[in-house]
Amino acid sequence: MKKAYIVLLLVLSLAIALALLNVFSPQRNIQEISDLKDSRVLKEKFFFLYENDPEFKKSVDRLRELLFNTLEEYNKTEAWILFNSILKKLGLPEVELGDFKYGRGGLIPSPEPPLKLKPCCENCVNLSRIVKAIVIPRRDLEGGNGLKALYVCAYKGDFYGYPISERIILEVTLVFSDEDSPSHDVEYDVWRLIAWGRVEDIETFFIVLDEETGEIEKVSFRGLVIKMADWPNERRISPIGSGGAAFVSAAHELTVFQDVEEPLIIYVNAWNHALSLKDNNVFLDKYFYSLENIEIRVGRRIDAENDYSMLKYSSQNVQSLP
Template sequence: MKKSHIVILLAVFIALALTLSTIFSPQKTTEEITDLKDSRKLKEKFLFLYENDAEFKRSVDRLRELLFNTLEEYNKTEAWILFNLILKKLGLPEIELEDFRYGRGGLVPSPEPPSKLKPCCENCVDLEGIIDSIVIPSKDLEDGNGLEALYVCAYKGDFYGYPLSGKIILEVTLVFSDEDSPSRDVEYDVWRLVAWGRIEDIETFFIVMNEETGKVEKISFRGLTIRMKDWPNERRISPIGSGGASYTSAAHELLIFEDGDGPLVIYVNTWNHALSLNDNNIFLEKHSYRLGDIKVHVGKRVDAENDYSVLKYSSQNVQSLP
């Protein structure tokens, strides 16, 4: 075969390979996503690959199966391998096994059918007379972790099977645009996209009121459980009180305040948005949100989860009164 023929065949082969690569590889029709430190862009690329890259989707689905199939033992090594495949597809550095500290985190089997949720009492309270403001460190807002929405559900007469006499309980859920870990934040965001199906951070607390006087009697930063729709398990949501922790820390304290005085000021004290009526960061500049500054919805924790997560939930419950 003549040399010129070989060159022509080689050129044809390369052109064919490039064509096939274009057809079968995920191609972004808009500007390429490069700044994955921006959580919104990271989420966009994650969802794009999940829809368009079969290997990426298989890796995410299998890792979620390891997490959510709580009837089987969690295989940490396989989870680590899958997580590294996901990181690599996103163009991020892989991690060592000893640095992989992610697991099921509060997921437990729950084969019983979900309980039916009572509707929220929509006109039971005037929320603006109860919550004055929610205060976060300004750095949180500057870093893209501001307060995005608030969900409130009022319970009258009954609270998850507990009879209420002369009390109204408010379930308040806050949605933050993101949650920044001080270390390995991009990796942490990828894990949350897998395990939680969202970038946003969602936190819930409870307010107990006297039905007759409208006076706040208790503020409880207590946890709850939410039941997954497509898996026979529930997530135990840890309490979100900050205790004495400050902004550089994380906290999940069971924190209860008796007799709230006047409209409440809720402080976000830690990077994972742990809450208190006390300001633990007195030297940090703050940003205050009034209710008119954010979207306020009538709804429960599962409503917030279903609005912001690609994973879906069918029910929720509590283990005690606030």
């Protein structure tokens, strides 16, 4: 009887040891990290922890407070500690302080009330006559960063308080499934979930049309400003022209094209989805999105942000005409 009891204890001990080995094995950790490289899996886990783990939510909320409370100085060391606690909860490796480069980036105080926006002109233009295709390197598409949606808002008579006559201005916003930095993939996505409330990448540009003829006068890869709903801040959205940057680079160039060929072909040239009317990756295989295989919605940049982000925005503005 005693011998049988000892054997049973040995069997149970072995089973427990194997179970623990499976839970804490390097292979399992590597697999979990690999799974989190899928932005959808990472986003789901982040949202789940935010809703169900009070410590995780507390860390995220405090880090957002450090970022968005622009009336106080940004504490990089505290932000780094909080970021590592979030990474740890997600089962990801922590980062060294010297490698933590994240900060407020484009946030400025803005206590003024939000600008009241006029409705988009829904039947002013036929977008399929204006834009032929959005072209993306196939490696970016296969990496999970394909185009999810296109938002368009047409302005006639008035553009954010600027009177416009004999012109129609289109605000075009592209939503990509993700944006993968070559050097900081999963870590970069976690930061974007904190600072932007999303993993999707959102980019905006403008097209100016002659109202009478419908011809394109210019395409402007110019920035804009979006106002946060829950914080007295606005975010300065950088221009998204690619300049001469190729796919291995990132770019935020203010670029304006005139005397363009119609209909437009918009090239996604850089990994951060910087755009141009010129192809800077002539040797890369491409995927062409025609408007027939893009989900098109009437709306502005803040509509895209509010559809895809945990953070909310109340208004937007521009600093000049396109």
